[in-house]
Amino acid sequence: MTRVGVAGAAGRMGATVCAAVEGADDLELSGRADPALGVELADILDGCDVVVDFTTPDTALENALACVRAGVHAVVGTTGWDPSPLREFGPNPPANVFIAPNFAIGAVLMTRFAVEASKYMAKAEIIELHHDRKLDAPSGTAARTAELMEGEVPIHSVRLPGLVAHQEVILGDVGQTLTIRHDSTDRTSFMPGVLLAIRRVGELPESPVIGLEHLL
Numbered sequence: 224m225t226r227v228g229v230a231g232a233a234g235r236m237g238a239t240v241c242a243a244v245e246g247a248d249d250l251e252l253s254g255r256a257d258p259a260l261g262v263e264l265a266d267i268l269d270g271c272d273v274v275v276d277f278t279t280p281d282t283a284l285e286n287a288l289a290c291v292r293a294g295v296h297a298v299v300g301t302t303g304w305d306p307s308p309l310r311e312f313g314p315n316p317p318a319n320v321f322i323a324p325n326f327a328i329g330a331v332l333m334t335r336f337a338v339e340a341s342k343y344m345a346k347a348e349i350i351e352l353h354h355d356r357k358l359d360a361p362s363g364t365a366a367r368t369a370e371l372m373e374g375e376v377p378i379h380s381v382r383l384p385g386l387v388a389h390q391e392v393i394l395g396d397v398g399q400t401l402t403i404r405h406d407s408t409d410r411t412s413f414m415p416g417v418l419l420a421i422r423r424v425g426e427l428p429e430s431p432v433i434g435l436e437h438l439l
């Protein structure tokens with residue numbers, strides 16, 4: 224059994240991850256850390272093989288560093304932070320970090336198709352739409368998609384109640400447009416990707432690895 228701790232366990236994503244881990248035969252939920260529960264990450268690290276982090280942009284790096292220093296692998300879904308200090312552990316870190324701005328398979332495919340299309344169409348723009356409690360803008364998924372596509376790709380961010388996570392990539396050329404759209408209508412859309420990352424993070428060839436496409 225892999226012992227899994229969840230940082231941000233009282234949040235929208237963290238609570239969904241706790242339920243997914245509890246539902247998996249090969250995984251054991253070994254700790255829930257969240258200031259809202261009065262439990263610090265440091266309190267649960269000892270009993271974990273892997274920690275899943277869905278917290279806030281200003282805590283994700285600190286949490287990932289604490290995991291690596293403790294020899295605990297980290298799977299991070301939190302967006303809007305810079306992971307470059309994690310490279311300072313060098314080629315043989317005490318533990319691995321896997322980061323994905325989006326754990327939904329459909330979103331990974333949307334990005335892949337948009338990158339391919341951008342090689343052939345003149346211009347593109349991205350509209351990303353999320354619930355109004357999301358702290359970062361543009362979304363990690365939109366930033367990553369734009370980074371991988373050809374040319375300058377402007378991003379427009381919409382924040383409204385009723386939305387979960389959605390992205391539209393619109394490509395334009397003479398007399399035509401192409402629209403590639405992905406919708407996460409429920410947070411369970413991210414769970415197969417999160418469980419895959421939990422099972423694979425211990426055997427990564429390098430760390431950090433960024434993007435679910437590297438595990439598919």
Ligand SMILES: NC(=O)c1ccc[n+]([C@@H]2O[C@H](COP(=O)([O-])OP(=O)(O)OC[C@H]3O[C@@H](n4cnc5c(N)ncnc54)[C@H](O)[C@@H]3O)[C@@H](O)[C@H]2O)c1
Binds near residue numbers: 232258263
């Ligand atoms: N990668 C993906 O597929 C994906 C999907 C959805 C959301 N996200 C990202 O996940 C993050 C969380 O989103 P959410 O909607 O669940 O937010 P949320 O606000 O519902 O939950 C965040 C939780 O983290 C807790 N927290 C804050 N500091 C902490 C710390 N130091 N240690 C432990 N817990 C701490 C908060 O108390 C809160 O309960 C955001 O960055 C969001 O963009 C990623």
